[in-house]
Amino acid sequence: MIKRVEVSAPSKLMLFGEHAVVYGRPCIVTAVDHRMRVMVEVTDGNNLELYAPDVDIIGYIERISNLGRREAPKGTRFVSIAVRNFFKSFGIKSGLKVETKSDFSSEFGFGSSSAVTVGVIKALSEVFGKPLDNKKIFSLSYKTILDVQGIGSGFDVAAAIWGGTIYFITGGKKVEPLPVGELPLVVGYTGIKADTPTLVRQVADFYKKNKKQVEKIFDSIEDIVNEGKKSLLSRDYKKLGKLMDQNQKLLDKLGVSSPELENLISATKKVGAYGGKLSGAGGGDCMIALVPSIKRESLKVEIEKAGGKVIRAKTNSEGVRVEK
Ligand code: PMV
Secondary structure (H helix, E strand, O other), rough: OEEEEEEEEEEEEEEEEHHHHHHHOEEEEEEEEEEEEEEEEEEEOOEEEEEHHHOOEEEEEEEEHHHOOOOOOHHHHHHHHHHHHHHHOOOOEEEEEEEEEEOHHHHOOOHHHHHHHHHHHHHHHHHOOOOOOOHHHHHHHHHHHHHOOOOOOOOOOHHHHHHHHEEEEEOOEEEEEOOOOOOOEEEEEOOOOOOOOHHHHHEEEEHHHHHHHHHHHHHHHEEEEEEHHHHHHHHHHHHHHHHHHHHHHHHHHHHOOOHHHHHHHHHHHOOOEEEEEOOOOOOOOEEEOOOHHHHHHHHHHHHHOOEEEOOOOOOOOOEEOOOO
């Protein structure tokens, strides 16, 4: 048995369909080259020892049999529950040392929790010699996300596993890799950290009170996602941009846009972006704009002038992989 393995998993950006995907609709997500690295080492004894300096966890120790049983520091939860779920599934008893390190800030909403969860499950499958196909990694990782935060479509988990650009339906009912290349996207961070579960609950409240109206919005978003898939496959960026604008309007109607997001999105219009929208839960975090390559640099300047921070992000990146 190997004793130590290092894997890495990509982060993600939602292209179309956020929120509606929580309600059984499709979305399109792309994996981004900011990777989460997860090192797992089998140790003697029966403790989990965790180092996750990006979230201020240095040398957290817990008995494996206690994982998930009592209140634990926030930064430990996805790793702890992923280990618990994997050990339970395969009846494994062992000590473990886990180290995580991301090459991106967890602030930007790029999906550090899904990438870390997928990374831990993949690393454990390697180190304990339990080969898992992507679907199995998905079900264990998605269960972990639901155990920790109670909510979520799993789109980010799929992006971390399969990589590339994916047409995805809630809970992994459909995971369809789309053969597209890297997209000419620019990403702007508003500087405001948004809490995804809070925004998902906010939409749930709105849904409860305005079911008919919100179903209509979700139906329109579904049409946009399906059109978006076609435009992506034919690389019709003008059309894609228009669809992004339409998706943004509907997200605003759902109440998840914000003045900061709108401000950055309209700044990108000044220099001729094809279109733009928030990406993810909204309320802050990031916006994306699709832009002709000759306008790319001036668009970045506009975003910074409008108070945003441009974040380098290469789309359509490789899914989870063993590094060493
Ligand atoms: O905030 P993010 O980037 O994790 O995206 C959330 C997307 C939602 O559709 C709002 C939730 C989900 O799990 O699909």
